[in-house]
Amino acid sequence: MISKNYYHDKFKEELKLVEKQISKPSLLLHCCCGPCTCYPLSILHHYFDITIFYSNPNIYPKAEYDRRYETLKRFVLEYSKDNNFSITIVKQDDDFTKYMNLFKKYSNDKEGGNRCTLCHEYRLKLAMDYASQNNFDYVTTTMTVSSRKPSYLINELASQLEKQYSNIKYLYSDFKKENGTLIGINISKEYKMNRQDYCGCNFSYFERKTRYAKQD
Numbered sequence: 001m002i003s004k005n006y007y008h009d010k011f012k013e014e015l016k017l018v019e020k021q022i023s024k025p026s027l028l029l030h031c032c033c034g035p036c037t038c039y040p041l042s043i044l045h046h047y048f049d050i051t052i053f054y055s056n057p058n059i060y061p062k063a064e065y066d067r068r069y070e071t072l073k074r075f076v077l078e079y080s081k082d083n084n085f086s087i088t089i090v091k092q093d094d095d096f097t098k099y100m101n102l103f104k105k106y107s108n109d110k111e112g113g114n115r116c117t118l119c120h121e122y123r124l125k126l127a128m129d130y131a132s133q134n135n136f137d138y139v140t141t142t143m144t145v146s147s148r149k150p151s152y153l154i155n156e157l158a159s160q161l162e163k164q165y166s167n168i169k170y171l172y173s174d175f176k177k178e179n180g181t182l183i184g185i186n187i188s189k190e191y192k193m194n195r196q197d198y199c200g201c202n203f204s205y206f207e208r209k210t211r212y213a214k215q216d
């Protein structure tokens, strides 16, 4: 059994190695939304030349997918300007129908079950494919900052996937540590972002609707 801080310690060790490099290595940062990007970006921009990667075919409906992207883009551009660093944004509109066809058999799973494990893995793979094809030094995701997503699971999934790629390094992280979630919430307030009230997919969208209906 690995310790609670295992992946956070790995993260800090890797940053120490990066600090010794003459120039900043490139990092593809998979972002699920603006609010989840706040804290990771506030740390990572000191160490890496960052490209934001928005590829989230799970998000439903399309208007919400676009809204989350616009919020992310606005934040990233304002934050990088305020903190004097440059950043690139890549939006990859993956196949929404393919995602739905793959995941519909898990429609009755509760949030946090098999469906979510596969969903994290699916998006990690999209990011790793892109990072590998475009010769990034590192790749990681903001998803470990979310209190609804188990950091351990995301890191374990990444460690399995990483074996398929010889030219990229996965940056293990646990952005919940050191008050990351709370710091992220405060940054998102400072940049006037709306925080969404469901995870993203149509299953979680309808779960939320049912939850609200019961409260009425």
Ligand code: SF4
Pocket: 058, 059, 111, 112, 115, 116, 117, 119, 120, 199, 200, 201, 202, 203, 204
């Ligand atoms: S609830 Fe979130 S993590 Fe789970 S399948 Fe839906 S979008 Fe993916």
